[in-house]
Amino acid sequence: MDADSLLLSLELASGSGQGLSPDRRASLLTSLMLVKRDYRYDRVLFWGRILGLVADYYIAQGLSEDQLAPRKTLYRGAPLLSPQVQIKEETRLVSVIDQIDKAVAIIPRGALFKTPFGPTHVNRTFEGLSLSEAKKLSSYFHFREPVELKNKTLLEKADLDPSLDFMDSLEHDIPKGSWSIQMERGNALVVLRSLLWPGLTFYHAPHTKNYGYIYVGTGEKNMDLPFML
Amino acid sequence: MEDSTSPKQEKENQEELGETRRPWEGKTAASPQYSEPESSEPLEAKQGPETGRQSRSSRPWSPQSRAKTPLGGPAGPETSSPAPVSPREPSSSPSPLAPARQDLAAPPQSDRTTSVIPEAGTPYPDPLKQSSDKRESTPHHTSQSEGNTFQQSQQPKPHLCGRRDVSYNNAKQKELRFDVFQEEDSNSDYDLQQPAPGGSEVAPSMLEITIQNAKAYLLKTSSNSGFNLYDHLSNMLTKILNERPENAVDIFENISQDVKMAHFSKKFDALQNENELLPTYEIAEKQKALFLQGHLEGVDQELEDEIAENALPNVMESAFYFEQAGVGLGTDETYRIFLALKQLTDTHPIQRCRFWGKILGLEMNYIVAEVEFREGEDEEEVEEEDVAEERDNGESEAHEDEEDELPKSFYKAPQAIPKEESRTGANKYVYFVCNEPGRPWVKLPPVIPAQIVIARKIKKFFTGRLDAPIISYPPFPGNESNYLRAQIARISAGTHVSPLGFYQFGEEEGEEEEEAEGGRNSFEENPDFEGIQVIDLVESLSNWVHHVQHILSQGRCNWFNSIQKNEEEEEEDEEKDDSDYIEQERFRIYPPGQHGYPQISFHNMLLQSFNPTFGLEHMPSPMASKYLTTYKAISVIS
Numbered sequence: 037m038d039a040d041s042l043l044l045s046l047e048l049a050s051g052s053g054q055g056l057s058p059d060r061r062a063s064l065l066t067s068l069m070l071v072k073r074d075y076r077y078d079r080v081l082f083w084g085r086i087l088g089l090v091a092d093y094y095i096a097q098g099l100s101e102d103q104l105a106p107r108k109t110l111y112r113g114a115p116l117l118s119p120q121v122q123i124k125e126e127t128r129l130v131s132v133i134d135q136i137d138k139a140v141a142i143i144p145r146g147a148l149f150k151t152p153f154g155p156t157h158v159n160r161t162f163e164g165l166s167l168s169e170a171k172k173l174s175s176y177f178h179f180r181e182p183v184e185l186k187n188k189t190l191l192e193k194a195d196l197d198p199s200l201d202f203m204d205s206l207e208h209d210i211p212k213g214s215w216s217i218q219m220e221r222g223n224a225l226v227v228l229r230s231l232l233w234p235g236l237t238f239y240h241a242p243h244t245k246n247y248g249y250i251y252v253g254t255g256e257k258n259m260d261l262p263f264m265l
Numbered sequence: 266m267e268d269s270t271s272p273k274q275e276k277e278n279q280e281e282l283g284e285t286r287r288p289w290e291g292k293t294a295a296s297p298q299y300s301e302p303e304s305s306e307p308l309e310a311k312q313g314p315e316t317g318r319q320s321r322s323s324r325p326w327s328p329q330s331r332a333k334t335p336l337g338g339p340a341g342p343e344t345s346s347p348a349p350v351s352p353r354e355p356s357s358s359p360s361p362l363a364p365a366r367q368d369l370a371a372p373p374q375s376d377r378t379t380s381v382i383p384e385a386g387t388p389y390p391d392p393l394k395q396s397s398d399k400r401e402s403t404p405h406h407t408s409q410s411e412g413n414t415f416q417q418s419q420q421p422k423p424h425l426c427g428r429r430d431v432s433y434n435n436a437k438q439k440e441l442r443f444d445v446f447q448e449e450d451s452n453s454d455y456d457l458q459q460p461a462p463g464g465s466e467v468a469p470s471m472l473e474i475t476i477q478n479a480k481a482y483l484l485k486t487s488s489n490s491g492f493n494l495y496d497h498l499s500n501m502l503t504k505i506l507n508e509r510p511e512n513a514v515d516i517f518e519n520i521s522q523d524v525k526m527a528h529f530s531k532k533f534d535a536l537q538n539e540n541e542l543l544p545t546y547e548i549a550e551k552q553k554a555l556f557l558q559g560h561l562e563g564v565d566q567e568l569e570d571e572i573a574e575n576a577l578p579n580v581m582e583s584a585f586y587f588e589q590a591g592v593g594l595g596t597d598e599t600y601r602i603f604l605a606l607k608q609l610t611d612t613h614p615i616q617r618c619r620f621w622g623k624i625l626g627l628e629m630n631y632i633v634a635e636v637e638f639r640e641g642e643d644e645e646e647v648e649e650e651d652v653a654e655e656r657d658n659g660e661s662e663a664h665e666d667e668e669d670e671l672p673k674s675f676y677k678a679p680q681a682i683p684k685e686e687s688r689t690g691a692n693k694y695v696y697f698v699c700n701e702p703g704r705p706w707v708k709l710p711p712v713i714p715a716q717i718v719i720a721r722k723i724k725k726f727f728t729g730r731l732d733a734p735i736i737s738y739p740p741f742p743g744n745e746s747n748y749l750r751a752q753i754a755r756i757s758a759g760t761h762v763s764p765l766g767f768y769q770f771g772e773e774e775g776e777e778e779e780e781a782e783g784g785r786n787s788f789e790e791n792p793d794f795e796g797i798q799v800i801d802l803v804e805s806l807s808n809w810v811h812h813v814q815h816i817l818s819q820g821r822c823n824w825f826n827s828i829q830k831n832e833e834e835e836e837e838d839e840e841k842d843d844s845d846y847i848e849q850e851r852f853r854i855y856p857p858g859q860h861g862y863p864q865i866s867f868h869n870m871l872l873q874s875f876n877p878t879f880g881l882e883h884m885p886s887p888m889a890s891k892y893l894t895t896y897k898a899i900s901v902i903s
Contacts, residue, residue, distance in 0.1 A: 047595055264726045
């Protein structure tokens with residue numbers, strides 16, 4: 037979620053039960069600002085929190101102007117050197133974050149648009165999804181380079197708008213049903229939770245520009261997903 | 266500077282020029298009226314020499330002594346202030362943008378457009394243009410800064426027009442800028458269709474025809490979408506000037522798309538609004554009822570307070586502490602849950618109530634409340650199990666009556682372990698769930714041991730609907746409400762902890778052996794508890810204890826020996842009491858069947874009887890003591 041709207045976003049994503057304590061929130065605000073200044077990022081996202089046995093990691097990501105460019109990930113926490121395993125925990129942490137990002141980081145349709153020159157930009161005229169759109173999985177895209185777009189048939193491609201539909205939508209995620217989509221507070225908030233990576237919560241308030249995602253969890257993939265559905 | 270003077274110019278023009286001026290002044294930016302000024306141009310052109318010229322030339326307000334460009338070309342030099350013009354000529358002549366110069370003339374001279382435009386028109390002779398250059402040089406200097414911005418911002422505008430006719434192009438540009446400039450001044454609606462009064466008097470000139478052709482082209486409806494460019498451009502400019510976004514030129518294409526999309530969606534406005542907002546309103550209504558219900562009941566305040574203190578937990582306070590730990594649901598949701606709990610306590614005879622937690626589901630979530638009813642006020646459960654048992658017995662009898670052709674199976678399924686009584690063991694508390702605060706609370710059925718045993722083996726998501734079936738292997742006996750209840754029981758038994766000494770057992774009730782169903786299951790808060798240091802609590806786990814009974818692998822908290830029932834059945838066959846006693850003891854060791862171990866032969870059973878530790882691994886230590894004694898007794902005897 038954007039560092040600028042951190043407090044609001046945390047309140048909206050709190051339905052999952054995992055949040056941040058007030059002191060953490062306050063310190064996060066300031067540290068995210070500092071990160072933004074020092075690294076000169078265009079946007080800084082608070083990615084989430086990975087729970088560990090002894091302590092937790094707080095992860096932030098920085099985005100440059102081109103939204104789809106590879107992101108820099110920063111963490112704060114105490115990496116342990118676990119004696120049993122050969123891998124450094126830091127490496128494992130980075131790979132987990134990368135996996136989660138590639139798998140379940142999502143964006144509503146229309147929030148980014150692609151210019152003919154290549155780089156993607158934040159769409160300043162994005163006014164939020166409508167209610168009927170918000171309930172459909174096809175209105176959300178994976179926030180990463182598209183993988184399945186080329187496999188679409190020509191008929192499907194004809195319906196796409198090349199400036200908006202340049203990422204994979206959630207509709208074709210395998211296994212089907214790996215996303216739980218719910219409306220909270222009446223119809224004022226739509227919350228998507230990933231069942232493949234439990235702990236990833238995405239929220240969006242329809243008809244507004246507010247959206248964001250946060251991961252709070254142990255960093256474990258739910259391999260039992262097909263059996264649990 | 267320029268802005269301030271142009272309104273003044275406007276007003277003065279209005280007064281002096283009369284009606285012909287009105288269409289232009291009334292323009293908002295929303296409607297770049299290309300054609301209109303042009304249509305009135307010829308009028309102006311005609312009228313200019315008659316009336317406007319002199320009036321315009323005599324502008325007392327013009328401090329910059331702008332030269333009024335008369336409509337007639339030769340009238341140029343007659344302008345009121347030729348002197349200031351000439352010295353500026355050379356300086357302005359190197360102006361690089363030829364069309365731009367003429368463009369520049371338009372914005373600062375809102376009142377002059379009438380005169381300038383016809384100059385730009387092709388039918389006018391060149392001298393006029395030269396004079397117009399001169400005129401423009403003046404405003405060029407006077408409005409340098411603004412003109413530049415206009416220049417730059419309006420560079421792309423020519424692309425819009427796409428006219429090959431340069432002069433016409435220029436004319437349109439000027440009108441556009443004139444419109445843009447003027448919209449700040451006046452807010453009156455512009456009537457597109459309003460013809461310039463007096464226009465009928467004018468014979469159609471070349472310019473007019475060109476203009477009308479252009480307008481007709483713009484108004485041509487697209488065969489694809491039913492739009493026309495004229496309306497689209499006017500809508501877009503309206504939107505831009507209303508919203509005033511930053512760097513509008515960068516997002517111009519997006520705005521264009523949005524306007525087109527908005528045109529479509531408007532048709533379904535009425536329907537969509539109804540549908541989408543209804544559920545929102547419904548939930549809001551229900552939650553409003555939540556907020557109101559506290560005030561409606563004005564019954565015995567004292568009585569209510571007493572009960573309320575006991576029954577209702579301080580959810581907000583606990584939420585505060587949880588928030589410090591980073592766990593929580595958000596303040597307003599917690600408050601709504603508190604109100605819903607209050608509603609629950611008001612409608613049911615509840616001794617004690619606690620917010621147990623929230624379970625996330627696929628379609629909907631569950632909010633769970635742990636409740637203890639007042640003494641003797643338990644709601645009776647439908648005795649479904651007894652019915653089932655009777656049915657089973659009936660079936661087995663029916664089988665026995667069949668002819669003995671087929672080999673009969675001697676297998677008797679191990680008898681189902683009965684559930685624990687209410688208020689004991691896993692059924693100590695009653696649980697209520699609802700999907701959202703404001704929705705009605707639903708009571709969950711008590712849990713039976715078989716459900717817990719199976720729940721330990723499967724892993725399924727909750728959908729959010731209590732009547733959903735659970736399809737799994739091993740098959741779960743029940744639907745989602747049973748599975749939910751079983752999971753709640755398991756979670757409570759496994760994770761509800763408290764610091765050592767916080768709770769203490771109630772008064773000792775006689776000897777342990779007399780208690781058939783594992784005693785010491787009632788605890789209460791220890792009034793003498795003084796708290797433990799945080800350091801101690803954090804460093805080791807020995808200061809924490811479970812205060813909920815552990816659920817045995819049997820699925821119950823209190824050991825149920827189903828062999829006892831078998832003993833009663835076998836009593837009929839037994840003759841001697843001694844042998845009975847021995848048999849009983851042997852059967853008592855038979856519990857492996859209850860643990861899920863494979864059935865063993867009678868011989869092995871005896872062998873196992875010597876193992877005093879047999880079966881103890883599954884029992885918590887307070888229970889073990891009781892059975893140790895019995896096992897020891899067994900080994901002695903046999």
